[in-house]
Amino acid sequence: MTPKKQDKLNRKKASRQSPQHKAAIAERESKGWARPVQTPRNQKAIDRPLKLSDEEVVWVKSMLIHEDGVIMGFNKPSNLSSQGGRGNFHNLDDMLWAFARSNGNKPRLLHRLDRDTSGIILAAKTRTSAAFVGNAIAARDVHKAYVCIVANPHNLKDEGVIDAPLRREEIGREAYSRICDPHHPDALTARTIYRVVSRTDTSALVQCEPFTGRMHQIRVHMAHLGCPIAGDVRYGGALSLDGLRVPRLMLHARAIDFPHPDGGRRRWEAPPSPDIQALCKGLGLG
Numbered sequence: 421m422t423p424k425k426q427d428k429l430n431r432k433k434a435s436r437q438s439p440q441h442k443a444a445i446a447e448r449e450s451k452g453w454a455r456p457v458q459t460p461r462n463q464k465a466i467d468r469p470l471k472l473s474d475e476e477v478v479w480v481k482s483m484l485i486h487e488d489g490v491i492m493g494f495n496k497p498s499n500l501s502s503q504g505g506r507g508n509f510h511n512l513d514d515m516l517w518a519f520a521r522s523n524g525n526k527p528r529l530l531h532r533l534d535r536d537t538s539g540i541i542l543a544a545k546t547r548t549s550a551a552f553v554g555n556a557i558a559a560r561d562v563h564k565a566y567v568c569i570v571a572n573p574h575n576l577k578d579e580g581v582i583d584a585p586l587r588r589e590e591i592g593r594e595a596y597s598r599i600c601d602p603h604h605p606d607a608l609t610a611r612t613i614y615r616v617v618s619r620t621d622t623s624a625l626v627q628c629e630p631f632t633g634r635m636h637q638i639r640v641h642m643a644h645l646g647c648p649i650a651g652d653v654r655y656g657g658a659l660s661l662d663g664l665r666v667p668r669l670m671l672h673a674r675a676i677d678f679p680h681p682d683g684g685r686r687r688w689e690a691p692p693s694p695d696i697q698a699l700c701k702g703l704g705l706g
Contacts, residue, residue: 490549513529542678565675567671571623584641612628620703662702
């Protein structure tokens with residue numbers, strides 16, 4: 421800012437503190453005059469208040485499982501987009517208007533989960549906390565743990581590391597991730613650590629920790645090992661295991677470990693949804 425502009429700004433601020441200005445404001449208010457609330461002409465869609473039904477407010481509030489002064493943690497159900505999404509249905513980001521403050525600001529999501537993936541997802545109440553955790557995510561200082569149910573457990577060691585680059589491919593309106601040669605011009609490094617929690621002859625419960633955050637990374641990496649996630653029809657997952665119906669993609673974000681804006685670290689967890697628990701019980705997976 422130039423000295424001339426700074427001087428003009430200082431004089432404007434000073435004038436607002438003058439007795440004359442305060443008297444004018446008091447007279448305006450006594451007569452019932454109010455300055456209209458000004459909103460940006462080209463306000464971003466994410467900043468436009470959204471009216472939610474009573475049922476939607478109750479629903480999104482039921483997802484809230486962790487909260488402190490600046491960060492919120494939700495257990496997102498399957499079949500709900502984090503942002504955007506298809507059709508006219510609200511996504512989780514839209515539904516955060518249920519927590520909007522009196523100043524019109526609402527919490528904002530800090531990361532995403534696939535529409536069909538359930539589990540823990542964070543939102544920040546303030547811009548400062550959003551920037552703090554966002555920087556930690558960019559620095560790969562936020563660690564996530566997922567659980568999934570897969571077929572063909574004989575293809576899995578008890579634990580291992582999957583280092584297989586991915587590239588994005590679009591077919592019509594659908595986007596996919598594909599394993600590719602590391603020298604491919606669109607190749608992105610992708611690394612997933614996995615550990616078998618429980619297994620039977622036909623299925624396994626696996627914990628996965630992605631070191632990178634590529635689209636559909638865990639889904640594609642497990643399919644790459646010949647163990648597609650149950651219910652993942654996009655990447656070869658079965659819709660039934662041992663004669664039991666698989667109702668949806670059996671992938672759940674179980675925990676997230678992150679540096680907290682108030683200091684230290686937090687590890688927040690989200691219990692698996694009833695459909696995953698029921699399928700584990702039916703398959704004999706602990």
